[in-house]
Amino acid sequence: MLMKELESIIRLFKDRFEQQAGRVYEAETLDEAASKLSNILLEQNVRRVAIAGMDEQVRERIRESLTSVGMEIVEPRGGNAHETINSAEAGVTLASFAVADIGAIAEITNDDADRLVSSLPRIHACLLQRQNIIDTFENSAQLIRDALSSSRSCVVSFIGGPSRTGDIELKLVLGVHGPHQVHVIIFG
Amino acid sequence: MGLETYEPLIKQLKNMLGQKERSAALYAAMKRGRDGRARTMQEFADFNEYRHGIRKIKERNIDNLDKLLERFMEEARKRGAHVYLARDGPDAISYIMNVVKQKQARLIIKSKSLTSEEIEFNEPFEKAGYEVYETDLGEWIMQVAREKPFHLVFPAVHKTTPEVAELFSRAYQKAIEGDLSAIMKFVRETLRRIFLSADVGVSGANVAIAENGAIVLETNEGNGRLVTSIPKIHIVLMGMEKIVERVEDAIPLIRGHAVSATGQRTTTYVSIIAGRPPLAGDDGREMHVVILDNGRSRMREDSWFREALYCIRCGACMNICAPYSVSGGHVFGYIYPGPIGIPWTANVHGLDKAKFAHLCISCGLCKEICPAEIDIPMMIARVKELDVEKHGQLKVNRILESYESYAPILSSIAPLWNWLMRRVLIRALMEKLTGIDRSRPLPEFKRNTFMKWYRKNAARLRAGGSGKKAVLFVDFFANYIEPQLAITLVEALARAGVEVVVPEQKTSGYPYILYGDLKEAEKVARYNVEKLYPYVKDGYDIISIEPTATYSLRESYPKLLNNSEESLAVASKTYEALEYLWALVQQGKIVVEKTLSGRAGFHIPCHERGLSHGKYAIALLREAGLEVEIRETGMCCGMAGTFGLKKGTLGIELSLAIGEQLFKQFKDNNLDFIVTESSVCKIQLEQGTGLQVFHPLKLLGDALKAA
């Protein structure tokens, strides 16, 4: 893909995700993204963080960055995993990809603990590799199919901003059962 | 005859018409949905094309449903899911009851599922001692209030913030302030504990994908993700019509659903769930998929109702339904509310629960907004017909559905009849005898009908000259009430060198559809198509003045005649009068002189929305010097053919209540007069606004000159 094209796709993603009350940041490198992440969470007074399963190297970088500013990383294990994740103030994930025209990130997960990391805490922060942003929802069909066929159980979750409701008098309220804030840091 | 079966409906409606705050809240919700949809549609190259794509997807998948069902079940089982095909509600409930009993569950949480409402899921489980929680906020409010949803997408839209606070305070014996943030805090905290301790999560499915045995869940609040991830058991309860073949089929349905419902690009969360993943390594977890038939197979075999299975439950149809806007989902609905609620209710809950079908005024707009292009009005006409067959027709409906057939007699005694109709006592008597409200000014009949004039001028009009030839479809109004409109039109055509003929024909017969007499409607359709088709074959175009008549020729007749070749040929050659004139102007065959001045408000009749939205009329009027602005609510003016002529709640009262919002738009904007192409909207608007209302042809009369 041409650089210019990719740039306009990224811009579209950013515009639409932000219109939907999400927040988008850009970083050059993984290191920069990790430190941006810790700044964002610090600003929100986050002390306990759950990190979803992801590429070990990325996970290690995130963990270092968060612990270096004094945050505690919780480790969900066994029958109590959901309670543990629930005790975190923020959940951090790595997006599998994102779709520009619907302004959504996509997470492919094989364990529901990873889904809970982006569902239970009040803040969801998500790293997203620049090259993994695609243009249209229609064009994600093959990615979805590949993900679903690669294992016996699998969930593909599209997330288009913080959770919301308009159920009382149509007044928009963010953060009902899911996160109040969703921060996406694009890097690479 | 059969009047008593209407009584509960009329009583409920009367009660609702008195509750202005409720209908104001509902109106706001509907408008919000429509405006959002209109905004996001702009992001598509052509959303109507997109709708058409959705329809094709649903058509193909419902055609192949048998195979897809097998495939889906096989694929889901390969992933370890238990799949159960349930015949009906009790069957589904007893299967699920067994599962939760075996697992010794106690607490069941649900994310919004209309299918679970369809089978009234909660009650038997609550009775059996389980705690059942709706976790979608709107649904939870309804559960605590023990009410049925008022709106498909916003179930609790009729409740104010203080009412909700009060409701929760009472139910949970807790002091909750009457403001939104206090309520939200209570909701999040209370339900969070419920989420974390639930044993069973019940979800619906917006779509199911056969090729990989996956289900798609669309939610905004995030409850759907928690319901499907935390509990040991995930139970999916879905209608069998939800299955599509491939991921590519699912994507447009997901988008079309959100765009049509609220104007979101997709819902905030779209989860595609295949099998049951472990939770932090614990894989002793189960997924059960219960696929519900409950009348769907039967609907699939019924040529009238098959289309109902294309519904993706976006709720857009109820956002544009005028009678729904003033009656709400408790009156205009049983469990499934709104327009599509009528065929669904009739089929899954029984005809007797679908009496609210008679609130439909056949404006046709639900079809225009539906992302799957479902012909809801025609299905509703069928439900009315079934109901009429069973309980008989109201006398007033019987008179009004065929009023056009009295026209020849009435026109022959026009002076006497018109004089009679101006007598208060006579109108009172007529009201008593027929049910036509005395306060409605009735249009006066002309003794000199258009057809009389035409017979004298036929030879001249045959001359042609340009090689173009056309058949005029006159319909009722331009023949009996305002012949001058038709004369203006054919004279303009003649000046442009168009050969005009007016063969034998009947009036459109659309009122039969409104009152649910599809057999008569079909007869008229067959007659007119038989008369018109030979001309079409011979190269004639068909020109029609009345939007409802044009709509009948283009949309209703093919449907009534099973898309016969002749009916489709006639439909494809049918033009609106003003569309045809505008084309002649474009071709330089007619020039428009600047004879008009002033500022007019333009009303788009409902059936015109299925045609060109009045754009040709507006173009011609502007060309003639008139300032024209569209004023609209987006919905029906309330007259709905002859519906608004009827006395009583299920007639003029409902009709005027619907019109209120629109009347305001015309009255508050300093307009000189109103223009509309429909003869019946004219009656409503004149009465409701006090302004004069003109047909565009009447105004254009002298402006259309030979080139």
Ligand code: SF4
């Ligand atoms: S045709 Fe009009 S009145 Fe009837 S259900 Fe549809 S929108 Fe409502």
Ligand code: SF4
């Ligand atoms: S009938 Fe059409 S508009 Fe109505 S809910 Fe179903 S899909 Fe939506």
